[in-house]
Amino acid sequence: MSDPDPLAWETLESNTAYSCPGFEVVHERVRLPDGTETGFDSVADPAAVVVLGFTPEGEVVVIEEWRQAVERMSRGLPAGTVEPGEEVEQAARREFEEETGYIAAEMELLTTVEPLNGLADSVHHHFVAHGCRPTGSRELDDNESIRVDTAEYDDLLGALANDDLRDGRSALCLLYHARFGAESGVP
Structure with missing residues (x-):
């Protein structure tokens, strides 16, 4: 030691x-x-997963969710908590389906970060998913109000620049993918 x-x-x-x-x-x-x-x-804070999910047409699955702490709808990527004893990829697949109704053909870890390590023990695992189709079933938690949509990847990057996408987990995932996704073998 x-x-x-x-x-x-x-x-x-x-x-x-x-x-x-x-x-x-x-x-x-x-x-x-x-x-x-x-x-x-x-x-x-329990570990969390964030999923950047691409449809076969290349669009990104996005959600709009009411966020009481900031008292507004927040646009971003599906995300949620890793349950006790659950593997992170399993959690990513589960949360993605529960929040969006989409199932991913492929799921790969993009990066893992500690977003608030001066304040919290949070760990966020960011995934990229491909071949996402709306063939699953949504199972929202009692405290979730979520609308599902798709968007062009470049439009989401533009929304970051225009201050129209403010969710930190989503911003990090999109920016990390834009900068390092292809380099790390995650298209």
Whole structure:
């Protein structure tokens, strides 16, 4: 085992300060590298998947979903939580079908990121899917209000530039695919 990084914090105590469906707020007492003891609060958030799904015609499957936190409809890519014991690709296929009714012929991991690692332990797995057809069945969660559509890939990239697509998970997935998709072997 390697020596800990000299900038690492030591966790002295940890407890759940608040719990609700979907996440927990964790309070920790930590010791900083200089010996100072202080508190640190973070969000414990289950892993999530995001799917950039292409139809056989090359259009992207998109959703519009009400987002209460920002009080508006949000346009983006299907995404959702990885269930306990579930493999990430299995979760991507399940969430994609449940939210859109589309089933992917092919599904490949594009990248994995920690989008809020200064605030939360979130891990997002971004996938690219091909051969997506509306042959599945939608099964929305009780708190989901989703409209499904398709869009041209270049139009979605343009929507990012015009501030018309603001969902961070979707933006990252589209931009990563545009820049690195072909280079990483994920067309």
